[in-house]
Amino acid sequence: MRAKAFTEALSSVQLENVFNPYADFCELHDRPDSAARRRQNLELSLSRALELNVRTMWIARDLGYRGGRRTGLALTDEMHLGSYSALFRGLPVEKATKGPAMGERTASTVWRLLARINEPVFLWNVFPLHPHEPNEPMSNRCHTARERNTCGEFFHAMINLLQPEKIIAIGGDAHRAVTNLGVNSIQARHPSYGGQNVFIRQIEAAYGLASEEAPSLFSQRVS
Known part of the structure; x- marks a missing residue:
């Protein structure tokens, strides 16, 4: 019930120039039940993380x-x-959109490392929705800071639910935002914009x- 209550509360947030995947409908890519599928993906993930005592x-x-x-799902594209x-022991997460699966470069790097770690890690965002440019x-x-503060209660609620022993903030922006919310974390380089190899080495350590x-950019294109 804790996971369900969290997901339902998050789905009620509405902000300008912000897409809430747990409530909003994307005319380009969504099917009629997409928001419900995404809510289920999050609820199942949080429930399983609590069952597995993810730290x-x-x-x-x-x-x-x-x-x-x-x-x-944070840091997770449809390809993964x-x-x-x-990683979450057969969790029945579902693709929510119509059309072919879409990939994301950051998610590819993150999941390449998670496959090597082979233990459940809960993935989250300081701001748990999708902010976009107007129109x-x-x-x-x-x-923005205002948007972060509006959703700060969800960040703290997640921390309080999971009680993690280690928090890794991916990228300087995330690390600063986590710090601004009063939570300690280990900073790792974001894998985009030339930071992929540094990120990989930091997670390995x-x-x-x-x-x-790390494979070269050329090998990534042709593989």
Whole structure:
């Protein structure tokens, strides 16, 4: 019931130039029950995280239009829903949108590492919705301080529910935002904009993983 109450409360938030994937309808990509599917994805994830006593959280800044806006899951695109399900012991998360599955570069890097760690990690965002530019729903922007404060209760509620022992903030923006909300975290470089290799090395060090050479951009394109 805690997971259900959290999801229902989050679905009630409405802000200008912000897409709430747990309530809103995207005319371009959604099917009639998309918001309900995303609510279910989140509710099931939180319930399973509590069952498994997940102790680590990775926190990014906000949802992106190619990832969490479509899936309702932070740092997770549609190409990695199967990986998400496996990491959470067969969790029945579902694709919510119509058409082919869409990928996101950051999610690809994150899930490549999660596959190596092979233990449940709860993924979340400081701002748990998708902020976009005015009249450009398929764009990403950084949430404002006002938006962060409006949704701050959800961030703290998530922390209080899971009681994580370790929080890794992905990117400087996320780390500063987490700090502004009064929570301590370990900062990791965001994998975008040339930070992929640094991010990989930092996560390897945090989890004691053997170093693995990151593929080149060319090999990523042709694989």
